[in-house]
Amino acid sequence: EGPSATYNIPMALRLTGELDREALRLALTDLVTRHESLRTVYPTHEGKAYQSVRPPEPVELPVVPVTAETLTARLAGLSATPFDLAASLPLRAHLLVLGDQEHVLLLVIHHIASDGWSNAPLFRDLSEAYAARTEGRAPGWEPLPVQYADYALWQQRLMEQDEERQLGFWRETLTDLPEEATLPADRPRPATASNRGSTHTVHGDARLHRALTTLAQDTGATLFMVAQAAVSTLLSRSGAGPDIPLGSPVAGRTDQQLDDLVGFFVNTLVLRTDLTGDPSFRDLLHRVRETDL
Numbered sequence: 001e002g003p004s005a006t007y008n009i010p011m012a013l014r015l016t017g018e019l020d021r022e023a024l025r026l027a028l029t030d031l032v033t034r035h036e037s038l039r040t041v042y043p044t045h046e047g048k049a050y051q052s053v054r055p056p057e058p059v060e061l062p063v064v065p066v067t068a069e070t071l072t073a074r075l076a077g078l079s080a081t082p083f084d085l086a087a088s089l090p091l092r093a094h095l096l097v098l099g100d101q102e103h104v105l106l107l108v109i110h111h112i113a114s115d116g117w118s119n120a121p122l123f124r125d126l127s128e129a130y131a132a133r134t135e136g137r138a139p140g141w142e143p144l145p146v147q148y149a150d151y152a153l154w155q156q157r158l159m160e161q162d163e164e165r166q167l168g169f170w171r172e173t174l175t176d177l178p179e180e181a182t183l184p185a186d187r188p189r190p191a192t193a194s195n196r197g198s199t200h201t202v203h204g205d206a207r208l209h210r211a212l213t214t215l216a217q218d219t220g221a222t223l224f225m226v227a228q229a230a231v232s233t234l235l236s237r238s239g240a241g242p243d244i245p246l247g248s249p250v251a252g253r254t255d256q257q258l259d260d261l262v263g264f265f266v267n268t269l270v271l272r273t274d275l276t277g278d279p280s281f282r283d284l285l286h287r288v289r290e291t292d293l
Helices: 021-034 071-079 119-134 148-173 206-218 223-240 281-292
Strands: 008-016 063-065 091-099 102-110 243-250 267-274
Touching (some): 008 071, 021 091, 021 119, 071 102, 223 243, 223 267, 223 281, 267 281
Parallel strands (some): 063 091
Antiparallel strands (some): 008 102, 091 102, 243 267
16 A cells, blocks of 8 residues: 555653653663664565664654644654655654653554554663663663564474465365455445544443353353354344454464563454354354364
8 A cells, every 4th residue: 555654553651740851862772772673674675575673773852842732733743654664663753842841752663563562561661771871871671582583583484384284274264254344334335445443442340241251151261252252143133144254363472582572473363253053142152162262
């Protein structure tokens, strides 16, 4: 689709009180130095992209004066700028200044270099580095046991040994899967995806939670499996048919050494639910359990 901000991950952190701007800039440099994924670019050679880890260099922290009225628009504008992954680092930082004691730190990271899990080690390391830099010293971290490039090599070796078996499994699992959802819609599908979605939140009280947990325990399932069966039932009864594929994100960090890395490890599994034959909900839950395990 060409240059796009679809996979930008913007994170705005409001900072109240005295701020040492130079210490923050140094802490960002420490962060990028520690995590190679944040200083990796992806040029192409003969039509194929490859990782190129750049040596550590100072991170820029542009200062942007804003007011309470212009803050939201400035955040949106800075967050929507696409990355040039072949030449530029997948991380940008801006410091928006509302006043001497009021700042907003905006970090925008391309999804190729981060995921939801990464936020915890990212902000933990940034916080530790900032605390150290305000004291005039470098952070005293233990070296990371591995870097993202190591994980990429592991994946390559795994595929060399097991690619055909894994491809065979997914070809069989996804046989005859519709290319598009068959759920009736209240408007035409646009020719080009806008990527503008929304979230619908459903709240369940403690009594419902206990009942669902008990059902899961009685059937040897998990609460996730109960929710999957319930959503599949709802979609099927809403017109989506008896074959319901749902996408579920998984962390993808299969080794403890990866837990403290900033990087893109998340993956999406297709969980296909079979509602043919009008099964009871307990019977459906057994089917879901077999599929998920």
